[in-house]
Amino acid sequence: MLTTMSLFRPTLFVSTIPSFLLRFCHSHSHSHSHIDDAVSSFLHMLHLHPAPPIIKFNKILGSLVKMKHYPTALSLSQQLQFQGEITPDIFTLNIFINCYCHMCQTSFAFSVLGNILKRGYHPDAITFTTLIKGMCLNGEVRKALNFHDDVVAKGFQLDHVGYGTLINGLCKVGETTAALQLLRRIEDHTAARPDVVTYTTIIDSMCKNKLVNDAFDLYHEMIVKGVSPNVFTYNALVYGFCVAGQLRKAVGLFSVMKMENVKPDVYTFSTLIDGLCKEGNVKQAENVLALMIKEGVKLNFVIYNTLMDGYCLINEMSEAEYLFKSMARGGVTPDVQSYSIMINGFCKAKMVGEALNLFKEMHCKKLVPNTVTYSCLIDGLCKAGRISNVWELVGEMHDRGHSESLMSKMEDNGCIPDAVTFVTIISALFEKNENDKAEKLLHEMIARGLL
Structure with missing residues (x-):
């Protein structure tokens, strides 16, 4: 585990890009015209005198990152460093960190952090959030949590995006309790107050771990704190109640969504229909389907398969067969699961x-x-x-x-x-x-x- 001192020890920025990155850059940049344009513009600006401001270079590097051409961005950044009159700023260095993190090179990313401190820049919330996201992407969630503690101990602050990233990482590896503890620590911090995404992430994790009652309590807490649930919050809870066999509560939440003007999506409908069908309550599932059609939500193969399975469960094969034949007319091609459901029935x-x-x-x-x-x-x-x-x-x-x-x-x-x-x-x-x-x-x- 990295210590606090090793995290913040100023180290020289790694200026030598591995040769495989350059090969990657050359093999990919010529395949898309917009990549070629970005590289050409960057190289053209490098040879201008006086040189354009660093913000112009950052814009091109940022566009390459958005297109996920991380090696290309790093290859260009190497050439940028050789131009003595062009000084990378905090935004440039944050871009470097982002590239290294997405390429699973967190050690190089921390070298850039050292370079930021050496240059006298102040790491911002984006710097820390990017590093935390990189560690989470690489499966180093506990290291990310310890890094957060080091950062806070040194007087730095994360924003709600940074905390949301860390909480999401914890939930993805099943550390729901740790995620909830972190949420409790920041609930009253103005700058980092959790938003609907953060609450929903933990609620979803709780529901997947069959802690739906705890998730429902947290749902009420977020409302009391003035955070309005969105469709993803309700989807997580509807799923949790369906899996727990608490169909009445799932249907009740569905009604609450309508009262709160939160429009159900296809996942909401399919989850509820699946839960009702598995309980043998196909008639009520039909009512939900009718509402779905009325709302203009298009049926997909999941809905068809779920209803067919429900009809097969109660031995209504004529209804199941009608639905199966209706799929093609509705523009949905039956898949292997569709056929397996019917063959089983x-x-x-x-x-x-x-x-x-x-x-x-x-x-x-x-x-x-x-x-x-x-x-x-x-x-x-x-x-x-x-x-x-x-x-x-x-x-x-x-x-x-x-x-x-x-x-x-x-x-x-x-x-x-x-x-x-x-x-x-x-x-x-x-x-x-x-x-x-x-x-x-x-x-x-x-x-x-x-x-």
Whole structure:
């Protein structure tokens, strides 16, 4: 771990750019005319006498950074340093830090920080935020938190963007408690007071960790403190309540959104529809769908798949099939998941012929079946006594490398393999000379008491 002294020890700026960066620059800058224009303008200004102000060079370097051409920006900055009459300012050096951080070169980024201090410049909030973001991007979140403590101890201040960046980094690695503690430290700081993005980041992390009640408490806190929730705040909470099986609260929040004039987006609708369908409440999901259409939110394949799965769950295959056929008319192309949902539904409804037809249709459309597709169809075929079809599918699965997790995938999709399923697949494996896998399944069958 870097100490406070090592973080702020003035070091010479690394003026020698590694050769691979220059090669990267030359190989990429000529492929896009706007990159060529930026490089040409920069080189032209370098040879003007008197030289233009540094702000002109910063503008070009900043545009290259926005286009994510970090090596190109650094290559140009090397030439800038050789011009004695042009002095980089704090904005130039911040750009260098940003480039190094995005290229996972945080040690070079800290060398630039040392150069800032050596030149007598004062690092600003952008400097610290960029370094913290770089450490978070490189998976050094704890180091970023310690760096923050060093910075504050030395009398420097971060703004709400810097704290938001650090809190986001903590949440992404599951350090929600540390993120909340940091939030408590800055809630009353005027310059760094957390905004809706910061609160929402922690609320989202709490919901993903199934701490939805804690997230709901924080949601109320932010309102009391005068921070208005946005659609992302509500989306996180709706998701959290749906996952926790608290559908009534999820629907209640949906109503609150309308009262607060926060417009639900496609994610809000799809999350709520998914939660209702998984609880078997497809009729209420239909009402949400109707509202979605009324609001002018376009249906995507997630919505279609979710509703089809809901209809299959309650064995309303005619409704599911109608939706499946409606996808193309609505401008949405069914994907592998769409077909797998329908094949699973047909098999559970003992409509194996329809399931096989869809499977053949997948092949015609060059859609590659996944383990879910195979497991559902094989289970249905086993229970329907279609042994020859099972052997063909087991062989196809083996060729595609799917056969290892067959039984677990069946159970994940609500297909409980019985003795018939086991025996049929074991026989098919022996037929294909997959003896080791067949014996493994045989032992699993015995362990389950299916003799």
